[in-house]
Amino acid sequence: MRHLWYTAPAPDWFEALPLGNGRLGAKVFGRVERERIALNLDELWSGDGPSELGVTDGPATLAEIRRLLLVDGDRLAASWLARKLQGPLVESYQPLGDLEITDLVSEQPFTDYERRLDLTDGIVSVGYTRGGVRFERETYVSAPDQVLVWTVRADTPGAINTRLGLVSQHPARYERLDDSTVAMRGHAPAELTIEYRQSPDPIRYDEGRGIGFGVALRVYVDGGTVATGPDGITVRNANGLTAVLAGATTFKAWDTKPAADPAAAVAVAVATLDSTEGGLRERQVADHREMFGRVELSLVTPDEVLALPTDERIRRVAAGSNDPDLTALAFDFGRYLLMASSRPGTRAANLQGIWNEDRRPMWASDWTNNINTQMNYWAAEVVGLSDCAEPLFDNVVELARAGAATARDLYGAPGWVSHHNTDIWMTSWPVGAGGDDPVWSMSPSCGIWMSAHLMDHYRFTLDAEFLRNKAYPVLKGAAEFALSMLVEDSRGQVQIVPSTSPEHHFHVPTGEKASVDITTTYDIWLYRELFANLLEASALVDGDTELAKRAESAREALPVIPVGDDARIMEWSTDWPPSERHHRHHSHLYGLYPGTELEATSALADAARASIAVRAELGTPAGGWTHAWYVAFWARLGQGDDAGRVVREYLARLVSDNLLHRDGDIFQIDANFGITAGIAEMLLQSHAGVIRLLPALPSDWPDGAVCGLRARGGLTVDLEWHDGRLTGGQVTADHDGHYTLVHNDTRIELDLAAGQAKPLRPAYVEK
CATH class of the missing domain: 2.70.98.50 (putative glycoside hydrolase family protein from bacillus halodurans)
Structure with missing residues (x-):
């Protein structure tokens, strides 16, 4: 129990x-x-039904923003003008x-x-x-x-x-x-x-x-x-x-x-x-x-620690004690919360799951789609709760319907768009009614990010009907909109205009703060991923071949990921000074996680590490969901001790006695889900065509076992380890397929039939 x-x-x-x-x-x-x-x-x-956008000159305003950016190079003026695209604020849960x-x-x-x-x-x-x-x-x-x-x-x-x-x-x-x-x-x-x-x-x-x-x-x-x-x-x-x-x-x-x-x-x-x-x-x-019971995680911990009340165990970790089972408990609690706040036929888990006691809750207790909604569901597939992600997919389908009108009226564009806030009335425009900062409201790539979850669901389940009837239409509409956001600059380089890096300003040469730019690194990652997802899905469902060709060409024409003179991944197309050197968003590292393009062994990996070092030079930035993101980053980079250290920091100072994330008087549930996803990523990864076993196991989890984790391709994975070494386990396939497993420097090639289980013995995985 x-x-x-x-x-x-x-x-x-x-x-x-x-x-x-x-x-x-x-x-x-x-x-x-x-x-x-x-x-x-x-x-x-x-609220009493959906609001009206109320913006009548959207395409003309967009054209002027593009002129300011591409011709005048005036980021500050473009940022101010972007307020004209704002519709009403969201309603509150x-x-x-x-x-x-x-x-x-x-x-x-x-x-x-x-x-x-x-x-x-x-x-x-x-x-x-x-x-x-x-x-x-x-x-x-x-x-x-x-x-x-x-x-x-x-x-x-x-x-x-x-x-x-x-x-x-x-x-x-x-x-x-x-x-x-x-x-x-x-x-x-x-x-x-x-x-x-x-x-x-x-x-x-x-x-x-x-x-x-x-x-x-x-x-x-x-x-x-x-x-x-x-x-x-x-x-x-x-x-x-x-x-x-x-x-x-x-x-x-x-x-x-x-x-x-x-x-x-x-x-x-x-x-x-x-x-x-x-x-x-x-x-x-x-x-x-x-x-x-679909997943079980055991991290060996002394019985005398297990017998303590939960609040005492949290205080012991805050005082410096190691309690691996408290980490396992936090992992299980995240799974529990997802089951409790998101079931088939319900609404998706919002900023507070489904728990809110205030009529005017922080940030409306809405769906915040520039990371928080997505983080709620990072763990769903890998921890065997794919069905709990159905409400997210349903929300995205509804948002795509609502966002088609916003794309048309605000941008003169086909497809659909969603910005950073939405509510039960499927608000899809940049919110604020002219009074909010575009640094968060002007975020037209949020729907692109959301669409990635549907493609990933297919990769975990290989559900062809879901891909054809739900995922592909969403991806198609997102790609149609994305293609309309591409314009050529004076050098003939394809750019994404306008573009922002969520919730982070930069300083222009006058010292003033701006946020609207050309082709942020965040958007490059998202557009590359979207176009790749569309190409894969289109080939599988015999989709729109002309659109696929356009997406393929656009993907090849996008700017490369920029690296600055200090060897870190840049956030903006120009190496603007950031307004917050230790900002809690890490959107320019999307390709590392939750994206899949930035591999730990790639040339960009060191640039990602350099970027993290700048953000974290004073320690891990405050905020539970930021800690969760760091855990996933370090896991993807194969640095288990760094990932484990951030988990301990999170448990020591960013949870209530009931393990819900608490940052002062602020409650957001995304951190609980994100920590669960990060812990899973430390134990199993399957994002690059291979399945990595214990890729980021920290030294203070020397003994343990996990059963039921899911890998892309429809594989269930059980693992056991002792003294930090994989000692056994099993993989079970949902479908006929060829699977590549990697542990340390050992590579295993398996051909499995649907329903077949294959034991993992030390001879398979240790030299």
Whole structure:
């Protein structure tokens, strides 16, 4: 069993333990007298349907930006003019409400307290003794039944006296439905000002506008009495109690106004409760274990360390102790969070997964597509959770539909485009309404990056139907747009115009800061990858041959990756002075990771190392997701000890006691997913036509094993090692194929039939 555990309730929302089924999210505090379970639904956002772009002269503005860059060489003026291309800001992901559970007999103190999140079963448990009575609680959110379940049992008959109620930050109506069921209904804001903008009226509700929500709560008791009313449900003198909660919204689709009456959402929630049967816990455990058990990572650690509460182990690592199993726990926690926040048929995991308690959350708790959304899914394929990536693919398909209008209206271009922010209404334009900095809003390559995930899914699964029907249309549209962004400069060199390096300014000769440029290194990597992906996909599905020829020619004509006089990879086409020497984005190293072109043995590898050295000369830059990126960089470069060091730094100072990433008062979940991906990359790589076994194993993980990792080409890989040396394992093929495996200097060529397993013995992998 894999678990996090503690000897006290959570002090705040950050530390509460997360549960979810991709759609319904919960954070459990574990309080005794007044328990709080904070609730979210993945489709509860502010807004009343998609916004209008509102930019009428986009192609003319684009033409002037290109003239400023290509003719006048005026990056500053181009950066300012890019504000004219901004449409409205995104809407914000919303909290649903809280389930509050009050102990009605609380005069005596409690002892022997334990709070636990079982990652294997997806259950939060709380146990304590009060007045000589032992109470045991469990909470879980079931994917098979689409409900939250809270249970409590006492070892003394009639000892349970509890009131359960629903509350929300949104205007809501509370009602009794029957002798055991109550409900809450309300609306999310129809309009909301994003948290970093000032407004005298930032949260606005209008009757009949906005996404409506409904929650239904029903109890089942063993003994005792039940009384229901608008204020909740009161249970007295029961031996056991089970509460079941369901929720729904009136959201219909990204391009459709939501239904006005939240009573419809209540009806859906009640129907969900009515459809539940006995065996809720058994179905939850069976479903959860099947997914969670696909991968197992064991890093040998002394038993006395394993016996400590999770918060104590984090503090020990912060004090300098080595705890390999805490790294394995963080790896497992990332897999758990992906299962909890992204399931087939739900929305993709957003900036906070599905957990948010604020009506004006940081950065809208949206999808931030210049790295954060993508990092959420870096690990999905390699850790056997390919199905959990389906919501991302669905989001990209919807974004491509919305982004086709933006490409046409803003750029006069074919295909589709997405910029750095999007929301449930599939906002695809640069946001800000003229008031945001183009350093982040002017980022038209984000859709290109997103499209790469669909091609990579094909490479892991070899799902030809997915490639033909979902991936190829997305790639085709992205390539059509990308080709329209290519223009020749005065020397006849093909350039990408305009182009930015996400969220990083450079200084022009006057000393002022600009961000809009010609052909950043980030864009070169993305365009090269996109055109290569299109060529591969087009050949496999018999696609548009003329478009493929254009993409091939364009790829060959792109500028080479620039290297500066100081031997590092440059970020911009001119070696502009950066505004932040230690900036947290490393987009100019995309080709190293998550891209695949920059090999550890290539001529550019040393230039990448030099670039990292500049960024990290004061230590690893702050921010959990930046640490995750560093782990992946060092893994790709084969420098396991450097990767392991960054993992320890992350665990020492950038996680809460519940292992969720926390940077001060900021919660973003991308770091949790990115660390899991980076750890997987240290153990297995399959990005360059070969499968590398233990390519970046750090010296402080001398003994361990991993089972179930996935490699491109449809291969499942199990590995064991001792004293840092591979001692055994197995590979199993999904398809007939030829596979090349590499460990250290040993190369193994295997021909495998579908379903065939081949053991890896030391003779295969060690000289």
